[in-house]
Amino acid sequence: MYEILAVKELAPKIKWFEVYAPHIAKKAKPGQFIILIINERGERIPLTIAGYDREKGIVSFAFNEVGKTTKQLGLLKEGDRIWNIAGPLGNPSEIRKFGKVLCVAAGVMIAPMLLQIKALREAGNEITAVIGARRRDLLFFVEDIKALSHRFYVATDDGSEGHKGLGFLKEIVAKEKFDRCIVMGPVPTLQAVSEITRPYGIPTIVSLMPLMVDGMGMCGVCRVLVGGKMKFACVDGPEFDGHLVDYEELIRRQRMFIVEERLSALLWEMGGLKYG
């Protein structure tokens, strides 16, 4: 059992949890994730590590309340406990001095991006940060990320804050000579940014979020095609070369259980099934 020490609402339906898990906190690195399961009947869900305090034994993550499990998680309060957390999983991000780094994060993934930016900055990189969301009220960590970056941009899908869409990036990428680009967010964001950097040959690292079960290479549900080769995102990734990922395949596989996922959330919301 893992105790929740703090809960914050970062934006509507986006929550930040700090949990007590000293053995994970001790080893966690940017780019890695955990898999949690709320109770015996629950689903194992992966969430990217968004912070850690090795001394206090705290691991933090942020999540979007999209389906049954994340909605149920969102009801938990300080002092509540999560049945099991496995981690840290996946390969840590490569953090070293690259030079000029472009960091693009959308939605809930702005949270783990802040951790990346801190580490990249500490390693002596010059940071250009772009954070995006569907609407202005879904943005968060604006000041924190701004303070750590040399250049900072905001984009929203509806233009309610900053740039409308990511199109403006084309110009910036054409002008600046970036040595590396890091993207975290939903697949359309990963794909769009990879297309923008591709003509300039900027090494572009995307963090993938396929379906997972064990998170340890045993089931193969997380397989993705990268450069035509089958990779298991949980053990070979979750970060890959954004120019080589087959995004169409990834999207299709992410939607594999969409009907069941909706059913599960619906039944739970209606309270028709009294469980978990």
Add this chain to the structure above:
Amino acid sequence: MAEITPKGSREKIKKKAVPIPKQPPEVRIKNFNEVALGYTEEQAREEAERCLQCKEPQCIKGCPVGIDIPAFIKCIREGNFEEGIRKIKEKNSLPAICGRVCPQEDQCQKYCVLGKVGDPVSIGRLERFLADWERARGFNIPEKAPSTGRRVAVIGSGPSGLTLAADLAKLGHEVVVFELLHLPGGVLTYGIPEFRLPKEIVKAEVGYIQKLGVEFRFGYVIGRTFTIHELLTDEGFDAVFIGTGAGPPMFMGIPGETLCGVYSANEFLIRVNLMKSYLFPGWDTPIKVGDKVAVIGAGNVAMDAARCALRLGAKEVHIVYRRSRSEMPAREEEIMNAEEEGVIFDVLTLPVAYYGDEKGWVRKMECIRMQLTEPDESGRRRPVPIPNSNFIADIDTVIVAIGRRPNPLIQQTTPGLKVNDDGTIVVDENMRTSIEGVYAGGDIVTGEATVISAMGAGRKAAKSIHEYLLKRGKNKSS
């Protein structure tokens, strides 16, 4: 051994084993309950009567842990079940599990002399009978040796790790088991289906091991949460056992294997067994099975996957296998169970591609027919494709069950650990790895094998670790 020669006593021998009651096929494919129901006391005693109590029992030779088989069978005859189970537990700490899943026909029962004239004694079923009898009454917790103050870390809670943990705890060592999943048991929990091995039994056996004082920590990924080196230094363990088993599923590398509806057998079985997706939406993890399922491969894992698919409502389940029926690696009993339940066997058939619809769901499978060549020097008949025999079949679910590789994480994160080319860990005859104080056993050493051989390895490693710890203890105090 004159008195047991089958010829002399043919009249007296009952050639047929007492059949084990089973759920009828048409009923059992609608549920996940256990298929074989187990002997009643009368049936067990009747079957036990068949044993000839050989002076030089051949059966024991076939048991990887050397259970004194005639001795426990004699106890059943005499109705002394308590003594019977004690005899088994001298050698085997998980009898309820072995009695159910041991491939007995290749082990103990293969050597039983009665096999020459009729059915061998149903040793596994008798073992199961005693184990179930004991579980129903509640376990006796054996006496433990006084604490030695030595600590052992066990990586993986499969049969090898569980056996080793129980043995070392009884010897007075402090044992901590690290398991990456949220439940213990390894393949016993996430792989073998409920209808062959009810999870309540695994739970009870693990409960017994916990009562011996063994501590389990779930969600600990050794190689990431701690390395082996850290276990031996920062975490203060005196010895480590690696029992991480097999994991990564193999794929054939043919087009269409990333389509939706194509599962590895491991994913399919993990969803069904570990996550109980057959109870979805009461349990949260979904699974989707179409009308027409193709299971690729013909080992035990393939049979398990095929039988699960039937129970999840598939109308037609095919086993697609490139060799012929007689080369199938699965246990005969499991092939028969699958057949009885209506699984269709497409032998001498090899898939070469899968095709999907516009949404990316698998819809068709292209196969090629195979023929077997004349036996080569090794005596094996190799399957080769028949030219221009390709055909296309409609299917909407594929389960790939062509084998699994050893879990690689420990090997990758432990400098100095000797590893074979196939990824298995190198050990000597005492289960010692190339690093002092580090031992390994089970599938991670042998490649995919059996529950009982993993237990045998755990038992051997426990003995070896115990000796190492005693020696070390002396060195430390002197």
